[in-house]
Amino acid sequence: MNKAITDGVLLMPPVFSNGLDMWSSGNGTPGSDTYEGAPNAALVPADQDFGGCLELQKVNSVQKLRYKGETPLLPGCYLRIRARIKAIAGTLPSVRIAGWAGGAGGTHINDKVEVGPTVTLATYGDVVEVAAIVGPGARGGVDMAWGSQAIYGHFGLDLTGANGGVVRIDDIEIEDVTRFFLRDMISIVDVRDYGAIGDGLTDDSAAFIAADADAQGRKILVPGGVFFLGDDVTLNAPVAFEGTVTMPVDKMLLLTKSFDLPTYIDAFDDEELAFGKAFQALLNNADHDSLDMCGRKVTVTRPLDMQAVVPNKTSYATRRVIRNGQFDAASGPAWDTEVVTSEATYSANDARTLTEVVNIANIAVGALVEGNGVGREIYVRSKNVDAGELTLSAPLYDAQGTQNYTFSDFKYMMDFSGFAGLSKFVLSDVEFQCGRYASGIRLSPTGKAFHLRDCFISRPKDRGVTSIGTGCQGILVDRCQFLSSEDSEDVPDRTSVALNVNANDAKLRNNRSTRFKHFALLGGSNSVVLGNHFFQGDGTNAGVRTAGLVIADNYCNATITGNYIDNCTIEWTNERDPEPDFVSGFSFAAMCITDNIMLCGNVAPWFSFVVVKPHGSGHFLNGVTISGNRFHSINGNIDRVERVDTSFSDLNFSLTKNLTFDANAFHGIDKQAANPLRIRHAAASVAQSWTVGVDGDLPFGGRVLSVDSIVAHGPILNAGSGVHFVTPYVRSEQGALGDQATLIWPTAVRGEVSLIARMDR
Structure with a gap:
């Protein structure tokens, strides 16, 4: 000037x-x-x-x-x-x-x-x-x-x-x-004044550090050029990049006063690389708890190995947040699923291990395991190549002996599986545009309190959020949207799953999930599923429906409340029990399903909203509450809202304990089950023994284990039409199915009574 x-x-x-x-x-x-x-x-x-x-x-x-x-x-x-x-x-x-x-x-x-x-x-x-x-x-x-x-x-x-x-x-x-x-007037310190060359070859680390030491609150200017930083560099002053930097993977650029993704993108001129470097800094900088993406979209061409970009950290347990941005998957071969078929041996005595695994080196940690007797959402948690052993995320229910297994390594936009453990990590207001090319997020093998809030996982190819171990312990998923890539597919053809959980204490609250094969599989106990909307219908007339929510732990201690459950079921199973026959314990216990809206339409009449699927004999219901729900079927009635899937075994209804099934509303439902069940029975001719059947109105087709009360409607008359002032005693579990009660009177009588029958003790 x-x-x-x-x-x-x-x-x-x-x-x-x-x-x-x-x-x-x-x-x-x-x-x-x-x-x-x-x-x-x-x-x-x-x-x-x-x-x-x-x-x-x-x-x-x-x-x-x-x-x-x-x-x-x-x-x-x-x-x-x-x-x-x-x-x-x-x-x-x-x-x-x-x-x-x-x-x-x-x-x-x-x-x-x-x-x-x-x-x-x-x-x-x-x-x-x-x-x-x-x-x-x-x-x-x-x-x-x-x-x-x-x-x-x-x-x-x-x-x-x-x-x-x-x-x-x-x-x-x-x-x-x-x-x-002018530079002093606008508070600028130019790294060139401290010896930086910017030729992409000379190590300019010392010049950057010297400029920062002299900045005294002024902004550091990195002018045009490519500046190679061969060592860790921490800049405590604000920084503006006109040029770019390059540095080894294991070296860190810590921008303590300009810590946001746009500044790192300016620094590295590569969105993926910049995000990795910013994440590396996030886990190595005590001055910031969060990385603000400032609304930027990062185009992702390959899975982001989150541990590989932070080679000095194999586990992390300090609260950190990534917020306010979008990841967009670009098509390419890097997203192709790697599938390996190998022979391996399984024993229920070592329920989470496959031994004598052939071709183990080619099987990826985090791969989905499929085979005979393998439940849903079982993953490789770790592997020991020398021993030929794979550790699984959960046991198998019926895979004794040696067989071929299929291992499918899905590719995730954000993959934390390289960490041994990751706790208290938060993703907030982040969208994953998977584009049918990639899956969303893969969690670390161990960890606690991973939190996903106000996020979108849009059109994942295979999975939304995957837990391959116990990195889901205490997981929090709040106000997120899971948008399927299989909207146009009929239900039987869908394969994608929004999320799975293996450990305890999951909280799924106020989420929305559209037309996956399953919304969530919860393999732990003490889960809270609250205020979610998940729907899985299609346009097929009399179509089949899959489980929206799979509870894969028979003693689940779960609360499912205030959800909108649309054209899918709640399936409760013990498919992760290596010895599925009941021997001791609480069996199918501690389930609370209350105050939900449950809607279906154009479904097969045998569709039910709540399905119990035991994988072994002797199991029973114990401490179950299904109350205050609104069940509604449109475009055709369904038989009943609850049933037992007997593909493997039935329940032992003679052991049912503490089951409450009441205060529900039924529309378009043929059998409107309740427990306790009020029955009105009339005997037109005198008889000393009255047989009262429940006609399938007890939940799940249960047995009449007790009768709580008997009330006469009008006089009880003997053969001479005289009024009879006595009460009968009751024999329960009568009939071939045990679904009848017999009222025994002192003498032959006729009349009408109401009784309260129960299927539990």
């Missing part, structure tokens, strides 16, 4: 050859003496060094030379005054640039430094340049800091020292040098 050009301001004094009446021997103020006609001053028209110049003899203790014109001082403007001078004869004087600070109304601004550095002339004929800078601020290199009150100056030079010397002075120059201070 040059004021003489940009603002039309005249800074340069006239040349001496124009006359000496504009050059003062005083301060340059109006009325001060000039050198016009002075005996100690003369114009030299043709000096060999200067051309035209002023020859001046020193006759005063301080021989002043000042331009009488008022050189303006504009706000934020810095001026450099320069003069070239040489000694001709006599005593050698000293010389310095000098001025007079003028304020409004021609007042003198006192208490300001009005002289520059002094230079002593040492040799006759040698040309010496003297200079000084004047401006409003006391910046480095400013010789005369005059503040904001000085609005003009009279500038020139002083000769000091002994009198008598003769000097020649070239025309004095005044120029705008604000550009020298």
